Amino acid sequence: MMMNWGIMNIGMILYMVLVILILGSIIYGGLVLVMRLLKKNNSTVVIQDHEQDTSLEILKERFAKGNLTQNEFEQKYTFLKGKN
Incomplete structure (x- = not known):
């Protein structure tokens, strides 16, 4: 008596595909x-670097316009650079 093994082979193949x-x-x-x-971690670092660069640019602009003395500029510049 011969058994039909075709269905079992299809079932094993489908099981392997599922796994x-x-x-x-x-x-x-x-x-x-x-x-x-x-x-997410890399973008946070980039944002922090960008914020610090922006702060330094604003500080330089204020000094260039004469809103800050050289002493004030140096103190604030040192403070911002120390935030790294």
Whole structure:
């Protein structure tokens, strides 16, 4: 008596495809999570650097316009540079 093994082979193939899809989704989700965390940390640093550069530019403009004395400029410049 011969048994029909064709259905079992299709079932095993579908199961393997399902397992591969699930594992692939887990790996992809992990990579996306890591990339978002890294991107979030890097963007924060860039914003802080940009804010400090903007502060220094404003300070230089105020000094150039004569709103600050040289002593005031040097104190504020040293303070802003020390924030690194």
